[in-house]
Amino acid sequence: MPFAFHYAARSDVGMVRSNNEDSGYAGPRLLAMADGMGGHAGGDVASSTVIASLVELDDDAISGREVSQALLDRIHAANTELGDQIRHDSSLDGMGTTLIALLRSHDKVVLAHIGDSRAFLVREGQVTQITKDHSFVQNLVDEGRITQQEAQTHPQRSLVTRVLTGDAHDEPDLVVRQGRIGDRYLICSDGLSDYVARDTIDEVLLGVPDPGECADRLVALALRAGAPDNVTVVVGDIVDAGRSTAPSTVPEVVGAAAARRGGTRPIPLTPAAKAAALTKEATGAGDDEPDDRVTLAEEGPRSRRGLALRLAAALVVAGVVLAGGSYAAYAWSQQQxxxxxxxxxxxxxxxxxxxxxxxxxxxxxxxxxxxxxxxxxxxxxxxxxxxxxxxxxxxxxxxxxxxxxxxxxxxxxxxxxxxxxxxxxxxxxTATPTPTPSPTATPSASxxxxxxxxxxSATPGRSRTPVTPLPPTTSAPVTS
Structure with missing residues (x-):
């Protein structure tokens, strides 16, 4: 039975940011989302570059084990391009991007993931997160130092440990999943997952059948929650490609990689035109292109003087925010x-x-x-x-x-x-599952x-929790 994606992509700049560093793509065979970092110094460039490098996969006829290698090769090529851009333009130093990409081949779905953006699978009425954050806080959870609940409000939850930065050692996780008719995939930036409760996300994924309406609803909930970050969601349902009402085959591109004139509706482009436009946008070429070219979301009408003024002001704000956040994170770590x-x-x-x-x-x-x-x-x-x-x-x-x-x-x-x-x-x-220290054995004299x-005293047992010792007991220190 031939499979197809019934899809939708939506993005919004959020309630505080002046620019959108997210880029999203949805097509018949490819769903992808990148959350850039680096402010006007390159976050939007990084996410647009990576998405532009992947869109050709939506056209290529790839099957079998080749699909995994093809996806990995395109990600490596995109990462190499980021490194080249940084070397040629020092103002882009420090830029990077997360990435989640889902590439469909027959009844298989290849998932590539790096960073703290998230992917969810809806199957048979159950919603499951199918990615694990590459973040400092997730490491603390994995080591048992904090709980998953504590991670949701941890002051350093935005610190990522793996993203695409142009470094040759940047490597995404790659898995192949079996697709089923009726599966629904959601990929999103932390502008959604950090500000909308998980049970609310699950409720919308299960209760809104149409991918476009579902994506609109999720973005609206993030904005209602006051999300200061960019919000990007891509929803893709696996459907029977041979059904009488076939889903659209026109790709959707949103965020920093597409022009939007209000709202979260994308401007649909053909894959070939979109790939060329995204490449020009990422490299800064094509300033004299006609009005149907892809532009950054925050550009608005193309007045060079107005754009220069807005860019200068945003650079100052972004620099202050980025420097302040980085200093706060480092200062906190140096108190430990x-x-x-x-x-x-x-x-x-x-x-x-x-x-x-x-x-x-x-x-x-x-x-x-x-x-x-x-x-x-x-x-x-x-x-x-x-x-x-x-x-x-x-x-x-x-x-x-x-x-x-x-x-x-x-x-x-x-x-x-x-x-x-x-x-x-x-x-x-001690080995007890509660934080209460177990009684110390009666000392013997030697x-x-x-x-x-x-x-x-008896040798303490190993803990089921992390290395942090329990609070001091009432035992008095030994005197010699």
């Missing part, structure tokens, strides 16, 4: 501390144990003389994952506790005994190096 193993000893780090591309968000504050091998096994495991501290003084206190643990462990081993832990001012996580007795 954690302990980890380094060259066989315990070291204290300032920042968070994450990287954003080539940028590390932590640096070594100081190295201690505590040998990791001197610590009980459970503490060594915690160090491998990283022991978080609330501030510098808390980190210093944890170093003192680890020094005590190492001293007690060395003494136990020197006397042929199993290394034990001693009570301290903080407790490692001679200390100084001739006194040092209490020991």
């Amino acid at each position: 501390y954690y302990l980890a193993a380094s060259d066989g000893v315990v070291s204290v780090y300032r920042g968070v144990d994450q990287t954003l591309g080539p940028v590390a968000l932590s640096s070594e504050e100081y190295a201690t003389t505590i040998a990791v091998d001197d610590l009980p096994p459970s503490y060594q495991e915690s160090l491998e994952r990283g022991i978080e501290a609330s501030d510098r003084s808390d980190a210093d206190a944890r170093v003192s506790d680890l020094r005590l643990q190492a001293q007690a462990c060395r003494w136990s081993r020197s006397n042929g005994e199993i290394c034990q832990t001693v009570p301290s001012s903080w407790t490692q996580p 001679p200390s190096p100084s001739g006194s007795t040092a209490p020991t």
